Amino acid sequence: MNTTKLYATVGLLLIFLLHFSPLVFAISNQVKENGLTIYVAPNGDDKNPGTIDQPLSSLTAARNWIRKQKKGNPNTDPVTVLIRGGAYSMSSPLELYPEDGGSAEAPVVYKAFKDEKPVFSGGKKLSGFKVNDKGIWELDLLESRLYKWRFDQLYVNGKRATLARTPNEDFMYIGAVKQNDWIKGSGRVVEKAQQILTFDEDNFSHLMGIQAEELGNVRFRAYHKWDFTMRHIDNLDKDSARVYTSGKGMKPWNPLKEGGRIVFENFAAALDEPGEWYLNPKGTLFYMPRPGERPEDAGVVAPVLENLIVVKGDPSNGKPVEHVRFEGLSFMHCHYAVPPTGSEPNQAAALINAAVMLEGVNHVDFVDCEISKTGQHALWYGKACHNSTVENSYLHDLGGGGIYLGDFKSREGLDHTSHIKLHNNIIQSGGLEYPSAVGVWVGHSSDNEVSNNDIGNFYYTGVSVGWVWGYAESTAKRNRIVNNHIHHIGWTLLSDMAAIYTLGKSEGTVISNNIVHHVHAYSYGGWGLYTDEGSSDIVMENNLVYSTKTGGFHQHYGANNIIRNNIFAFAKMYQAQCTRVEDHRSFDFTNNIILFDEGVVLKGAWEKIDIAMDNNMYWNTGGEEYDFNGKSFAEWQKFGHDQHSLILDSRFKDAENFNFEFKNKRAIKRINFEVFDLDNIGVYGEDSWKQKAKLPSSILEAFDAQVAKNMEKE
Structure with missing residues (x-):
């Protein structure tokens, strides 16, 4: 080769290296020993290559990057999306489909950068508030005025604001209810009807400030039995003190009725309490600040996105989304738009959606994640979900419930959801928009484990298992509810509820080693463990249940349930209840300790x-009275029950202060009671994690105050 050709070749090589070396470096920078790594950061750009120095800015862009890698090589290496700490504003939910999953050997992981906290928001920050002469903040929202943008939740300085309501405390009470059937339909519930609510003068005075132009936005929340009705109103007749509303007919088993509790919301005259907000029909947002809040440095967020993550497989064609893991990520500000029809009563709020919706997935896990400030449920493994885990995650400040498993329709084959593990999570402070929501709901789903979770501060129920009323076949089988701490449930708002609630045939289901306490209903109910309609073949053992309203245990009706070796303590009215008499063995109640200081021992159809029923121990720390459904203990024994049971001090160390360790075990040995470990129940791990599970003292004190107020009415 002559010198001229050599120089030309070297020149071309240098040009090539200068031109392509950044790309080569970018790719090599993303190849790790365990696969590919891509980076996302708040200061990134979705046009970047995704390196640590030139990161992307969104989860969706990371997903798209992974798609491109897999397009030419579907058997790609494991992929890790490392996400730097900071605040991210989501313009759309992260949507994953079958092509976005991985495999057991090559999973896809969306993970927080070490020791950093990425926070993803589905909301819009609002600023520019002015203060009017009443001290109320005002903001003209162009999107609302021109494009009718509305939202149903608002957050100020990290706290959920209250949509303007009246009355601020307590309730209005309905004087009378009349229903006009418009379209009857063929079901038990009238398809279309009008309800007319009548009030006395004192109650109706709360509504006199409603203006005609805002009437279309006004709605009410009526609380009845185990549910509530939320409706917009059609008309308001101030002369006759009547409110007109329309929708479905009232459910015969749970209607609105005279004396029912109700509040009205979303009108200007109701904006009279710090922390309340109102968006008028003209698009002006009003907020009455809490003490110390200033508009110039306030963080105000209106939620926009109605989902934050959607994972949807195609299992009917053998294409689930598989082997995806979310780790160390925080998601917040998810909007739930109240539909024009409002919210008809639906148990457990099972008809609303979740911020994170999954369907048709296998091995899709959430670890060390946080979901908060939602208008709906936090997370839902819907139909066709399998072998997945939610672990060490913090779900709180929820408009709906925590984690929902399965469907409210029975599914067969691959469409049936099973083998989901919920472990060591904190699930607290839910039902803030939809109070009938629950901490953990297991619908038509089997072989799940709910273990070592802290579930507290809900208005209806902590854990609900099963979705069949009666003895029809159920697919909610072999579920294990174990080692959970479930507490501060009810708040005297709804009735017919419990910390742990079951429905239907549930062969193989075990509810054991849970600590349950502070459960209080508005009227009837407020149980610790509640086997409701058709609950069958369930074992409830080694549970500590205390400080309930109407019993540590209640069975409405069911078959072959086993209630053994539990501690039921300090229910306020009845220690245990049963209701329906049937032609089969309903339950066995053996080796239990019942401790109380007020109320009766048994109530219901016990005879x-x-x-x-045998080998139980009863002890009244408040005196010598023992009321077994209106009978003395000796009279009760004549029915053939409790022949070897004892009225005897079980010798707890300090039960009055909820210390249920034993001074000695001599007494309990006489009923063959087996001591179970109370130290390994609830969440575990670092002290900071365990401390996070403790509700603030202000919430505990408020709960006790509500209970005391409620018991004054009994």
């Missing part, structure tokens, strides 16, 4: 129901 008639088919049960096996």
Whole structure:
């Protein structure tokens, strides 16, 4: 080769290296020993290559990057999306489909950068508030005025604001209810009807400030039995003190009725309490500040996105989304738009959606994640979900419930959801928009484990298992609810509820080693463990249940349930209840300790129901009265029950202060009671994690105050 050709070749090589070396470096920078790594950061750009020095800015862009890698090589290495700490504003939910999953050997992981906290928001920051002469903040929202943008939740300085309501405390009470059937339909519930609510003068005075132009936005929340009705109103007749509303007919088993509690919201005259907000029909947002809040440095967020993550597989064609993991990520500000029809009563709020919706997935896990400030449920493994885990995650400040498993329709084959593990999570402070929501809901789903979670501060129920009323076949089988701490449930708002609630045939289901306490209903109910309609073949053992309203245990009706080796303590009215008499063995109640200082021991159909009841221990720390459904202990024994049971001090160390360790075990040995470990129940791990599970003292004190107020009415 002559010198001229050599120089030309070297020149071309240098040009090539100068031109392509950044790309080569970018790719090599993303190849790790364990696969590919891509980076996302708040200061990134979705046009970047995704390196640590030139990161992307969104989860969706990271997903798209992974798609491109897999397009030419579907058997790609594991992929890790490392996400730097900081605040991210999501313009759209992260949507994953079958092509976005991985495999057991090559999973896809969306993970926080070490020791950093990425926070993803589905909301819009609002600024520019002015203060009017009443001290109320005002903001003209162009999107609302021109494009009718509305939202149903608002957050100020990290706290959920209250949509302007009246009355601020307590309730209005309905005087009378009349229903006009418009379209009857063929079901038990009228398809279309009008309800007319009448009030007395004192109650109706709360509504006199409603203006005609805002009437279309006004709605009410009526609380009844185990549910509530939320409706917009059609008309307001101030002369006759009547409110007109329309929608579905009232459910015959749970209607609105005279004396029912109700509040009205979303009108200007109701804006009279710090922390309340109102968006008028003209698009002006009003907020009455809490003490110390200033508009110039306030963080005000209106939620926009109605989902934050959507994962949807295609299992019917053998294409689930598989082997995806979210780790160390925080998601907040998810909007739930109240539909024009409002919210008809639906148990457990099972008809609303979740911020994170999954369907058709296998091995899709959430670890060390946080979901908060939602208008709806936090996370839902819907139909066709399998072998997935939610662990060490913090779900709180929720408009709906925590984690929902399965569907409210029975599914067969691959469409049936099973084998989901919920472990060591904190699930607290939910039902803030939809109070009938629950901490953990297991619908038509089987073989799940709910273990070592802290579930507290809900208005209806902590854990609900099963979705069949009666003895029809159920697919909610072999579920394990174990080692959970479930507490501060009810708040005297709804009735017919419990910390742990079951429905239907549930062969193989075990509810054990849970600590349950502070459960209080508005009227009837407020149980610790509640086997409701058709609950069958359930074992409830080694549970500590205390400080309930109407019993540590209640069975409405069911078959072959086993209630053994539990501690039921300090229910306020009845220690245990049973209701329906049937022609089969309803339950066995053995080796339990019942401790109380007020109320009666047993209430209900105990003399008639088919049960096996023996080797129990009863002790009244408040005196010598023992009321077994209106009978003395000796009279009760004549029915053939409790032949070897004892009225005897079980010798707890300090039960009055909820210390249920034993001074000695001599007494309990006489009923063959087996001591179970109370130290490994609830969440575990670092002290900071365990401390996070403790509700603030202000919440505990408020709960006790509500209970005391409620018991004054009984």
